[in-house]
Amino acid sequence: MTVRTADQSQTDMRPPVSIKGTKGGLLFLLDEKAPHKDIVEHLQRLLCGDLASLFNGPEVAVYVDYGARDCSREEIREILHLFLEKDNFRVREFGQDTTARKMMFHNHREPGRPHSIYRGTVRAGQQLLFDGDVVVIGDVNPGGEIAATGDIYVLGRLRGLAHAGCQGDEQAIIAAAEFAPMQLRIANWVSRAPETDGRPLRTTMEFAYLREDGMAVDKLMYVQSVRPEWAFHPAE
Amino acid sequence: MGTAMVITSGKGGVGKTTSTANIGTALALLGKRVCLIDADIGLRNLDVVMGLENRIIYDIVDVATGQCRLEQALIRDKRFDGLALLPASQTKDKSALDAERVRTIVAELKQAFDFVVIDCPAGIEHGFQVATAGADEAIVVTTPETAAVRDADRVIGLLEKSGLRSPKLVINRIRPKMVRAGDMLDIDEIVQVLSIDLLGVVPDDETVIAHNIKGEPTVLRNDAKASQAYRNIARRILGDAVPLMVLEEEPGVFARMRRLFGGRR
Known part of the structure; x- marks a missing residue:
């Protein structure tokens, strides 16, 4: 019998990229703990694979936040390219600690707020x-x-x-x-x-x-x- | 071992001194040994209301500074054996007393008396701190006016902070006619805002002023409504469940007050 801790099951279940709809467009949050390879694979499936048609359509503003991850310039460029390849994506922000991410958390309020x-x-x-x-x-x-x-x-x-x-x-x-x-x-x-x-x-x-x-x-x-x-x- | 009660209000002129004199005398009438302390240094007047002015030799400041013994400063009321007054000083100012000395004096008086009733000066400064220092309980006097209720609220906050946990409320000088006309805050409203136990309601009574001039506490007379109200307050202090009296032939007021009084039990 294997006992999985809550922590393990969470990382297994959560995809390395999460997409949030914001007022101005789409916010891609890349899991800062996931390995670079997983992220690239996931993004390729998402943006160029079977589901890619989901993201086709009118122009949309895109914000990408890769969090506080350790990565080389090449790796970052690789990720950025994936987004630039989509014709209707207009990348507005790309980086860590983006304002889009801050706005997101500001609106949702941190759950651990003191009371x-x-x-x-x-x-x-x-x-x-x-x-x-x-x-x-x-x-x-x-x-x-x-x-x-x-x-x-x-x-x-x-x-x-x-x-x-x-x-x-x-x-x-x-x-x-x-x-x-x-x-x-x-x-x-x-x-x-x-x-x-x-x-x-x-x-x-x-x-x-x-x-x-x-x-x-x-x-x-x-x-x-x-x-x-x-x-x-x-x-x- | 007796109980020390401070009578305070924050705002001046709501009837602290009159209430001290009358509650103290009413307790003495019920056979208790009572000592009144005038803590309003520099504005001595409890002795005037009690009619004991001409017998003062020493005062509380003399006791605190060691110029006389406590017994020498106490004035025995000639009308009751059990009633005494420790007068304030007329000439010295409020800084002549400090909390520690007053605490010692009150503790000493509690050995000999059932009740020590302290008349607090108006305001919330040094004089208030000193007067409340030795007290075990507090009675807050207010009148049905917004300003008096606001100050009472402030004072209750300060009393609670200083550890005088559940002060009791006396609403003084109520005029049923004005309350009914909506020109005066009603009892219900005041108790809700202050949210402390109501000890009694004293109607506005002109005879109180007449008695003050004569140096005779109103409770000694049987004919005044205020007299009955103060006697009831004294009985409630002793733990009797006395219903609030009917101020006027108006059933609404009575029903409302009974509900208030019943609500806390």
Whole structure:
């Protein structure tokens, strides 16, 4: 019996070249760990073999990123030639660490982005800053400020100031169960809350929990009475 | 071993001193030994509200600097055996006290009294730090105004940071008519924003001012609504489950408050 590790099976299954469709054209990502020979073979099959007709058609912008691989000038030239042979390919970028690749990862966001959970009320005068995304279990009161380099989710009333993507990430979002912020900031944009004819939206988030006499539903602000160990962690 | 409670608000003029005098006196009325401390150095006024001004010889700064013993500075209230006052200094300023000395004084008083009630100065600077230093519990006083609630929120944040974990809330000077007309924040709204336990609601009552002038805490009178509210607060501090009183003949308010009070149990 052979046991294959997850790692092995992955490299076996994944082709040495992956193709991503981007807004401007096609991005070819060459596996930087695969041997040069495999890459050339794979590309030849792809671009000149049976499947080559897939890539025929109107002109298309092509971006090739071969990653941080060790290769000679000849090897690189060999790969480039394969792309130049296709009539309808317009090679826009060819190299490692291309902007096309960076854009790709920027849009998809790295999965390992840090996230935090803040339990408690962000009170007037408190300023909290988080790296990555943050979930606030509690309210952000008027005069309180919460900032994160990523997204902000408030499971309570957002009535203070929230600044998502505070280091310039314009993709960041701000969410709240009750949305009545004093001011909103995303990256370098500043805005005030959408006004709902003067009155804030009346919604309350609730949570269910078990008691001796059965199930109970209460406002989320009382979650600490069920989980005393959650009683706020004051910010330093 | 007694409990030390600091009464604070952040904003000035919301009724810290009046609340200190009345809660302290109400606890004494219930047979507890109570010592009031005026920590508002330089702006001494708890003694005036208590009507004990003319008996001051030494004050808290004299105790802290070692110019007299603690017992010499304590003023026994002639109306109750168990009630005493440690007055603030009128002439020295706030820098005359530091947190460590106040902590020692409060710890000493806790040996002899069931409750040590500390009247905190307004603001969040040195005076606030000193007044809260020796406290085990905190009562935050606010009025139904946006500015007072905002300052109370700030103060609660600071109290939690300094380890005074679950401060209690007293909403002072509420006017049911204005609340109903929507001209004043309602109790529900304030408790939701501050999200701490509500200890009591004191109605706005002109007789409080009249009693302050006479140097007589309102709780000593039976005729005032505020008096009943402060007595209820004292009973809740002792652990009795007293329902919030009806401020006016309006069923809506009562139902709302009962729900609030029941929600935390």
